[in-house]
Amino acid sequence: MRPLTSSPDQVDLAEAYAYPPEGMWLRANMVAGLDGAAQRDERSGGLGNEADKRLFLLLRGLADAVIVGAGTVRAEGYGPVRPIPEWGDVRDGRTPVPPLVIVSHSLGLDFDGPVFTEARVPTIVLTSADADPDRLRAAREHAEVIIAGERALDFGVAFRALAARGHRRLLVEGGPSVLGQVAAAGLLDELCLTLSPMLLGGDALRILDGPTVPEPAAWKLAHTLTDEDFLFLRYTRATR
Ligand SMILES: NC(=O)c1ccc[n+]([C@@H]2O[C@H](COP(=O)([O-])OP(=O)(O)OC[C@H]3O[C@@H](n4cnc5c(N)ncnc54)[C@H](OP(=O)(O)O)[C@@H]3O)[C@@H](O)[C@H]2O)c1
Numbered sequence: 001m002r003p004l005t006s007s008p009d010q011v012d013l014a015e016a017y018a019y020p021p022e023g024m025w026l027r028a029n030m031v032a033g034l035d036g037a038a039q040r041d042e043r044s045g046g047l048g049n050e051a052d053k054r055l056f057l058l059l060r061g062l063a064d065a066v067i068v069g070a071g072t073v074r075a076e077g078y079g080p081v082r083p084i085p086e087w088g089d090v091r092d093g094r095t096p097v098p099p100l101v102i103v104s105h106s107l108g109l110d111f112d113g114p115v116f117t118e119a120r121v122p123t124i125v126l127t128s129a130d131a132d133p134d135r136l137r138a139a140r141e142h143a144e145v146i147i148a149g150e151r152a153l154d155f156g157v158a159f160r161a162l163a164a165r166g167h168r169r170l171l172v173e174g175g176p177s178v179l180g181q182v183a184a185a186g187l188l189d190e191l192c193l194t195l196s197p198m199l200l201g202g203d204a205l206r207i208l209d210g211p212t213v214p215e216p217a218a219w220k221l222a223h224t225l226t227d228e229d230f231l232f233l234r235y236t237r238a239t240r
Contacts, residue, residue: 004224011225013058014090017192017234019169026159026187028172028179029059030207031194037204038176043076047196051227054086056173059192061087063098063171065124065162069178070104073115080119095121098171101146101162102126103178105153107135111142124162128153155182180210186217188237195231 019025031047032038040046048056060066060081068078081097091097101124102109109125110116116123125139128149139145148158159170172179172188182188193207218238225232 006226013055014062014088016223016225017055017059017062019062024159024163024168024170025189026170026172026182027059027063027190027192028174028182028188029056029192029194030174030179031196032207033196033198033200033204035199035201036206037198037200037202038174038207039204040198040200044072044174045076047198048194049196049228049230051232052194052196052230055192055194055232057084058086058090059171060098061090062169064094064169065098065101065167066171066173067101067103067126067162067178068173069175070102070106070109071177072173072175073102073109075175079114080123082120097121098167099124099144102143103153105131107131107139109139111138116142126153126158155185155187159187174207176205176207176209180208182210183208184211184213186213186215190222190237191219191233191235193233193235195233197229 030038031044031052033047038044066081072078081100083097097120099121100115100119103126105127107125107127123143125143125145127145127147128151129147130151146158146161148154148161162170172182219235220238222234222236
């Protein structure tokens with residue numbers, strides 16, 4: 001074992017978290033307490049610190065599309081993605097913000113809410129062909145809809161459909177149900193995990209709440225950053 005080397009220098013985060021120059025890449029960004037709890041009072045906001053918030057916003061700026069489960073949209077009261085000055089030139093040549101891609105089967109979403117009405121780039125709804133036809137009609141009136149899969153959502157098909165629209169640098173913000181399925185399907189290329197210095201116990205979800213990962217890949221520690229007593233771990237998939 002060896003200690004992590006420490007440096008007083010600040011890291012250029014846009015550089016440290018740059019996506020590969022080509023190809024589809026699926027990054028997840030999650031925060032968890034020391035005991036693995038991915039929720040505090042049914043939300044994730046209380047787990048992070050200012051640096052975690054900054055990183056969360058920067059990763060949005062770096063992405064071509066931000067994917068999130070409807071459960072998180074409802075629990076966190078998601079609004080649309082908004083640009084921030086700290087993005088600098090990271091979106092040069094792209095839309096001012098990445099579209100939000102909401103994963104839902106029930107389509108029980110507030111289509112009159114800001115996440116749809118105030119989005120700078122139309123919000124995308126990701127669902128399967130067996131969704132309720134009336135809700136599907138409502139979704140189509142307020143959002144772009146991608147159907148991926150006949151009787152169940154096929155995340156592989158969905159991500160390829162996003163890449164075909166030019167969204168190759170993908171960011172998944174959870175929640176655990178969506179991320180659990182994506183990880184189990186072997187689709188994840190990178191996990192950015194903020195380890196928060198808290199012990200929460202209880203029945204909080206972990207960052208994955210899905211099927212057992214059938215063949216766990218090996219993951220490579222790409223970097224470790226720290227701020228206050230938080231660790232910012234970036235793991236990339238080492239095996240295919
Ligand atoms: N620690 C973190 O970093 C972090 C990050 C994000 C969220 N969270 C927390 O996690 C909790 C929410 O997580 P969650 O796992 O319950 O919700 P989630 O993964 O955000 O969303 C679950 C919902 O996504 C839709 N969905 C999932 N799989 C689907 C599929 N195969 N096909 C179609 N739709 C599908 C369904 O929406 P419908 O019900 O509309 O069909 C489902 O109810 C919240 O407490 C949130 O604060 C924590």
